[in-house]
Amino acid sequence: MSEKPIDLLHHWILRQAKEQSAWFEERVNALAEGAPERELHMVMGLAPRLLGKAELALSIEDLSQANGALEGWQPEGLSIDGAARIVALTMYRGERPFAEIFKDLRRTADARELVALYRGLPLYPEPESLAFEVGEGLRSNMLGVFEAITQHNPYPRLHFDEHRWNHMILKALFVNSSLANIVGLDERNNPELARQLLDHVHERWAAGRGISPEVWRCIGPYAVEVGALDEFEKALTGEPREQAAAAGALARNPSPQARSLLAAHPAAAAKIAEHQVEQANISRNEVV
Amino acid sequence: MFIDPHAHMISRTTDDYEAMAAAGIVAVIEPAFWLGQPRTFVGTYVDYLSTIIGFERFRAGQFGIRHYCTVGLNSKEANNEELAEGVMEWLPRFALKEGVVAIGEIGYDEQTPLEDKYFRAQLALAKELQLPVMVHTPHRDKKQGTSRSMDVCEEMGIDPSWVVIDHNNEETVQETLDRGFWAGFSIYPSTKMGTVRMVELLKQYGSERIIVDSACDWGISDPLAVAKTAMLALKNGIPAETVRKVTYANTLEVYGKSGQIQESDWLNPPEIDQRTLYEGNSILRGGREPRIEAPGSRKRDSLIIE
Numbered sequence: 001m002s003e004k005p006i007d008l009l010h011h012w013i014l015r016q017a018k019e020q021s022a023w024f025e026e027r028v029n030a031l032a033e034g035a036p037e038r039e040l041h042m043v044m045g046l047a048p049r050l051l052g053k054a055e056l057a058l059s060i061e062d063l064s065q066a067n068g069a070l071e072g073w074q075p076e077g078l079s080i081d082g083a084a085r086i087v088a089l090t091m092y093r094g095e096r097p098f099a100e101i102f103k104d105l106r107r108t109a110d111a112r113e114l115v116a117l118y119r120g121l122p123l124y125p126e127p128e129s130l131a132f133e134v135g136e137g138l139r140s141n142m143l144g145v146f147e148a149i150t151q152h153n154p155y156p157r158l159h160f161d162e163h164r165w166n167h168m169i170l171k172a173l174f175v176n177s178s179l180a181n182i183v184g185l186d187e188r189n190n191p192e193l194a195r196q197l198l199d200h201v202h203e204r205w206a207a208g209r210g211i212s213p214e215v216w217r218c219i220g221p222y223a224v225e226v227g228a229l230d231e232f233e234k235a236l237t238g239e240p241r242e243q244a245a246a247a248g249a250l251a252r253n254p255s256p257q258a259r260s261l262l263a264a265h266p267a268a269a270a271k272i273a274e275h276q277v278e279q280a281n282i283s284r285n286e287v288v
Numbered sequence: 289m290f291i292d293p294h295a296h297m298i299s300r301t302t303d304d305y306e307a308m309a310a311a312g313i314v315a316v317i318e319p320a321f322w323l324g325q326p327r328t329f330v331g332t333y334v335d336y337l338s339t340i341i342g343f344e345r346f347r348a349g350q351f352g353i354r355h356y357c358t359v360g361l362n363s364k365e366a367n368n369e370e371l372a373e374g375v376m377e378w379l380p381r382f383a384l385k386e387g388v389v390a391i392g393e394i395g396y397d398e399q400t401p402l403e404d405k406y407f408r409a410q411l412a413l414a415k416e417l418q419l420p421v422m423v424h425t426p427h428r429d430k431k432q433g434t435s436r437s438m439d440v441c442e443e444m445g446i447d448p449s450w451v452v453i454d455h456n457n458e459e460t461v462q463e464t465l466d467r468g469f470w471a472g473f474s475i476y477p478s479t480k481m482g483t484v485r486m487v488e489l490l491k492q493y494g495s496e497r498i499i500v501d502s503a504c505d506w507g508i509s510d511p512l513a514v515a516k517t518a519m520l521a522l523k524n525g526i527p528a529e530t531v532r533k534v535t536y537a538n539t540l541e542v543y544g545k546s547g548q549i550q551e552s553d554w555l556n557p558p559e560i561d562q563r564t565l566y567e568g569n570s571i572l573r574g575g576r577e578p579r580i581e582a583p584g585s586r587k588r589d590s591l592i593i594e
């Protein structure tokens with residue numbers, strides 16, 4: 001049986017905290033045994049001061065354990081203080097509903113705390129009760145906060161309805177945030193999103209602006225359904241990255257129309273493999 | 289490189305940020321203050337504090353400027369007891385946020401009993417949390433109010449080397465320095481200090497514990513005041529080391545006691561900060577000479593602020 005995600009995180013912190021691990025362990029125990037809420041505020045405030053701000057050192061085995069404990073949970077890039085804040089909040093046993101405690105912390109959080117609070121989403125109790133709080137984070141103008149929710153995080157895949165999912169993708173494109181690290185990108189794809197993205201493509205082209213090559217991946221499966229073949233044809237003769245992305249997306253559409261369009265553009269089709277390597281590189285661009 | 293240790297950036301435009309970055313300002317400190325009209329709910333004050341530790345910090349970072357702040361209940365709003373009590377409850381939580389370098393700006397406006405009560409309460413908080421203090425000295429009955437501010441700091445057992453007495457003038461500076469406090473000067477047109485007068489003060493007092501700031505806010509004020517003072521001082525033969533101390537190094541020394549501001553924040557920012565909060569300094573990146581480049585033609589050619 002695999003360990004619970006929060007226990008893994010707790011273990012990684014203690015492993016790395018060295019002489020401060022006793023402080024952290026004592027505080028977490030106090031929080032779990034009903035210490036008052038101000039104790040939680042103190043631990044949240046002191047975490048970076050006492051534990052530092054280094055990245056949590058995780059091995060490939062740790063990452064695989066993470067995914068085993070919770071599918072799609074990707075703790076890479078988490079900082080030790082961020083992880084400590086997540087564990088402290090999760091272990092705290094307060095009288096009030098979890099979402100209220102979270103709201104209080106969110107209202108008074110600095111940017112680094114916000115990032116930690118939102119990266120912890122998949123690990124908290126009562127995840128459904130955080131829908132409003134997640135909305136506040138998604139509306140943030142701070143890219144790091146938005147990406148704490150959207151990247152390496154299985155929460156959206158598990159808990160977003162289609163409307164919120166689609167607006168997350170649209171905003172990600174709008175703020176130049178990569179789609180590649182969104183957990184469940186293909187699984188949660190849907191024809192309504194493909195239609196919205198096709199409109200997005202038209203709007204960008206009309207304004208003389210470029211588009212992210214990543215849009216083709218989401219439109220591809222519904223290319224016939226939403227009537228995007230002309231746009232794909234344009235992309236297949238566009239700049240190299242766009243060609244590769246459009247060709248890669250079409251290759252996964254089994255319809256005869258998609259196949260014949262791709263067959264008519266062998267130069268673009270030849271770029272697919274190259275594009276996959278690039279995708280793998282984008283995935284390394286982590287947030288806290 | 290300059291630091292503006294007193295700038296209410298929440299009231300300023302993106303043109304200002306661009307001009308400040310071009311002039312060589314690498315960091316700013318945003319003291320919590322009065323917004324020009326009173327807040328009437330504790331919640332609006334909480335959201336204000338949350339903005340200066342959060343979004344404004346992020347906004348500054350987009351222009352390559354590192355942003356720090358001080359949190360506190362200002363003297364004017366200390367006179368609304370209901371609001372003041374509410375703010376005091378929230379304040380300790382904000383004081384421990386990232387980038388909070390002091391409790392401030394606090395002190396007196398009309399020197400009322402309520403102002404005195406909350407000034408003392410906040411000095412006690414600063415002492416408890418081991419944070420420096422930024423003291424706002426009053427516009428009216430200034431000399432007496434400044435002395436009294438320092439008396440109260442001493443009574444509360446605060447080490448003067450942890451306190452910046454701000455908005456000094458020719459009448460207050462001697463006592464401030466003699467008593468071991470840091471002396472801030474706000475280069476603010478018409479009501480506070482001007483650049484020419486400041487240069488004279490530097491000639492007389494040198495650089496020891498003297499700090500130049502702009503105090504720029506929602507009024508007619510100049511976000512380039514620190515850079516302009518530095519240039520005018522150099523033109524007038526003030527030694528470069530003196531200029532560096534009063535427009536950069538002294539600020540780092542006193543507010544650095546908080547552990548929340550250090551030179552490496554802008555010279556060698558951690559990767560994580562570069563991704564989330566700070567997009568890098570264009571001056572350091574491009575190696576360009578700092579230049580005064582204010583948005584309005586009104587300001588462009590003049591180093592003189594009166």
